Amino acid sequence: MATTVEIDPQVATLSNDEILRYSRHLIMPEVGMEGQQKLKAARVLCIGAGGLGSPLALYLGAAGVGTLGIVDFDVVDYTNLQRQIIHSTADVGRKKLDSAAEKLKSINPFLNIRKFETRLSSENALELFKEFDIVADGTDNFPTRYLVNDACVLTKKPNVYGSIFRFEGQASVFATEEGPCYRCLYPEPPPPGLVPSCAEGGVLGILPGLVGVIQATEAIKLILGKGDPLIGRLLLIDALGMKFRELKLRKNPDCPACGKHPTITRLIDYEQFCGIRGEEQAVETSSADMQVEELKRRLDRGDDIFVLDVREPHEYQISNLGGYLIPLGDLPKRVNELDSSREIVAHCKMGGRSAKAADFLRKAGFKKVHNLAGGINAWADRIDPKMPKY
Amino acid sequence: MAKIHIPTPLRQYAGKQTAVDAKGSTVGAALSDLVTQHPELRRHLYTEDGKLRSFVNVYVNDEDVRYLQKEATAVKDGDTISIVPSIAGGCCR
Numbered sequence: 001m002a003t004t005v006e007i008d009p010q011v012a013t014l015s016n017d018e019i020l021r022y023s024r025h026l027i028m029p030e031v032g033m034e035g036q037q038k039l040k041a042a043r044v045l046c047i048g049a050g051g052l053g054s055p056l057a058l059y060l061g062a063a064g065v066g067t068l069g070i071v072d073f074d075v076v077d078y079t080n081l082q083r084q085i086i087h088s089t090a091d092v093g094r095k096k097l098d099s100a101a102e103k104l105k106s107i108n109p110f111l112n113i114r115k116f117e118t119r120l121s122s123e124n125a126l127e128l129f130k131e132f133d134i135v136a137d138g139t140d141n142f143p144t145r146y147l148v149n150d151a152c153v154l155t156k157k158p159n160v161y162g163s164i165f166r167f168e169g170q171a172s173v174f175a176t177e178e179g180p181c182y183r184c185l186y187p188e189p190p191p192p193g194l195v196p197s198c199a200e201g202g203v204l205g206i207l208p209g210l211v212g213v214i215q216a217t218e219a220i221k222l223i224l225g226k227g228d229p230l231i232g233r234l235l236l237i238d239a240l241g242m243k244f245r246e247l248k249l250r251k252n253p254d255c256p257a258c259g260k261h262p263t264i265t266r267l268i269d270y271e272q273f274c275g276i277r278g279e280e281q282a283v284e285t286s287s288a289d290m291q292v293e294e295l296k297r298r299l300d301r302g303d304d305i306f307v308l309d310v311r312e313p314h315e316y317q318i319s320n321l322g323g324y325l326i327p328l329g330d331l332p333k334r335v336n337e338l339d340s341s342r343e344i345v346a347h348c349k350m351g352g353r354s355a356k357a358a359d360f361l362r363k364a365g366f367k368k369v370h371n372l373a374g375g376i377n378a379w380a381d382r383i384d385p386k387m388p389k390y
Numbered sequence: 391m392a393k394i395h396i397p398t399p400l401r402q403y404a405g406k407q408t409a410v411d412a413k414g415s416t417v418g419a420a421l422s423d424l425v426t427q428h429p430e431l432r433r434h435l436y437t438e439d440g441k442l443r444s445f446v447n448v449y450v451n452d453e454d455v456r457y458l459q460k461e462a463t464a465v466k467d468g469d470t471i472s473i474v475p476s477i478a479g480g481c482c483r
Contacts, residue, residue, distance in 0.1 A: 142478045165477040168398040186476045190445040236474070241408070247452050247474065329402050329430075 005133050005158060005222045009037035012066060018110055022064050035224045036064060040110075042223040043067035045132040047120055047148055049100040050074070051208030052138030052162050052215065054086035059216040060136075061104040061111050065223070068104065069114040069132055072096045079390070083205035120144055122267035125151035134219050136160040138212065142189040143270035149174060149182035150264055153257045160219045162211040167204040169211035169237035172230045172249065173218050175258065179231035183264075184252040189274045207239050288358060290345055290370040292379045306339070308346045310357040311376075315349065319376055319387050328353045331360060340366045347372035347379075349390070392420050392465045395472040403430040412471070417448060418461030420471055435473070447474040 014022070014036060025031040031039075044065050046053045049072040061068055074096050076087045084096075091099040097115045104111055118124060120139075125147055129135055135157050137148045145163075152159040152175035159174040161182065175181045214235065221227045236245045256263045298305055307323035309316060316325050326334050328348070338344065344366065346354040351374050358371040372378070380387040394412050396404045404410060410427060414420035421442075425432040435446055442448065448455045449472040455463045465471065 140478060142476070145476075145478055163477045166398045168477070170474075170477060185447065186445050188444045190443070190476060234474070236472075245452075245472075247449050247472065248454065250454065250457055 005042075005225070007038045007041050007133060007223055009034045009041060012037045012040035014040065015110075018064070021108075021110075025064070030226050031224060035226070038223050038225075039064045039220070040066040042134070043069065043132040044134045044136060044219055044223075045069040045071065045129065046136045046138060047071050047144070048138040048140065049084075049086060049096040050080065050138060050140065051083045051164065051203065052212040053100070053136075054084045055209050055212035056136055056138055056162075056216045056219075057100060057104060058086055058107065059213060060219060061108050061113075063216075063220055064108065064110070065219070066110075067112045067114065067132075069116060069128075070097055070100055071116040071118060071120050071128070072100070073117055073119050083203065083208050085209070120147060122147060122270065125267060126155055129155040129157050132157065134158050134160060134222055136162075136215050136219055138162060138215070142274045145182060146189065146273060147267065147270045150257050150267055153181050153262075153264075154267070158222055160215045160222070162208075162215040164203055164207050164211050166202060167207055167239040169207055169239070171211055171214045171218070171235045171237065172233060173222070176229075176231050178251075180249045180251040181255060181258040183257045184255045184259075185234065185249055187252075187256065191275055204239055207237075210237060210239060288362075288370050289351075289373040291373055292383050295345055295372060295379075296383050304342060306342045306344045308338070308344050308354075308357070309348070309376075310346055310354050311348050315390075318390050319380065321347065321376060321379065323347065328357050331357055335361070335364055338366070343368040343370075345370045345372055348375050350375040350377055391467055392469045392471050394420060394424050395470060397473055397475055397477075399475060399477065400431060400434055400473065403434060404428045415464060415466075416461065417450060417455050417463045417465055417471060420465055421448070421461070445476050448472070449474060 019026065022036045025036050026033060042065050044060055046057050049057065049070050057068060057070060076091045076094055076096055076099055078092055080087060081089060086103050087096065087099045097117050101113045101115055104113055116128065129151050135148060135152050137159055139145060139148065149159055158176045161172045161174050163170045218230055221229050232249050234247045234249050253260050307321055309320060309323035309325045310328040310331065312327050313325065346357045346369065348354040351371060354375065355371045358369045361369045377389050380389045391411050391413060394410050396408060396410060401407065405428060410424055412420040412423040414423050425435060435443060437443055450463055450465055451470055
């Protein structure tokens, strides 16, 4: 195998305590003393301490990767605990960085943990990546995916990639010298709104475990220089069917990032590249938004308001306002069930899907349509604290 | 008849199926049959002027059709066509 990561094992020596700790590695010829010293000398940067970052950092730390950097600016919340196993219930409200560093230190006190409490950006990525040997991408959005890729290509650091949606995952190793990068596979991001986010679509809790552990495996193989890394291969993981498929990836000679004549020679504005700003503006506020307090007041007053719930039936079972259920995807073919002369308030979980529904209804000729700002979760926060949030 | 794998994010537009059998001797013809069977898929796979969207990758077996004959790539009975869209999830807040 062509070595993609050059790590000098001589720079790290193991104490007797470490030799005992890594005994099961040391007796394996594929690792041995030299490999374990390489692991100790290696520096891996994990982008995100969430679903993928949790198992990734835990296994890399346990395996003895000497320097683990973590970039995260988020705090732990209850909905994270279903899959982000580096955090525990007592950590809710704490910084993910602090929670993760504490767990890693308790597993392996020999680790050098470097905490970066920041949002990875075009301004800081290159400087940050230069201090590491491998970057592991566990982010949750397209702008950061493209940013990580381009910064890896520019700094010549392998990008150990993993991505998940519901019960399906992808993994690969991008941006090595001989292999393709993320842009060879996906030159452009999808337009905002076309691909649902995990917050909308959900994710099976075990899936980031599967995919994050594959990323950790790849990072360790790159450090050791052993085995066949996922370079030039995209692994597709279907947890529901428990099927693993593999697709061939090629380095695109015309790739704007890693091709023969790259046009991306510095980092760009990735929010703009992915069109995120436009989407936020469309969803955030609109004159036709209704606040939950106003809806409550008007329903109590007995106003004739038709509450339209555009979530999925399984979400309706978690909590509902007694609204009429038509999932957003079914709205075009079921629009005739609605009375355009009545005042309609559309809601979903957080206000994103219902904004689309309200927009669709207005275009279809409905005059009195409101979107409930913040969705049913805002209702649970501000009107009915007994209602479960999800 | 080729089998087209539908990825999770697009299943809601394909009657919630994981795979759809489609007729056609080329990738283009099979995809065209797919969107005829499931018209809602069309705008997710094609631009308004009828081109495959750039973030939708199509594979015949394990080969990217961009490196074969693109939509003119031949498919035979028993071949598997995969639609592989980009997904970004990881932290999932």
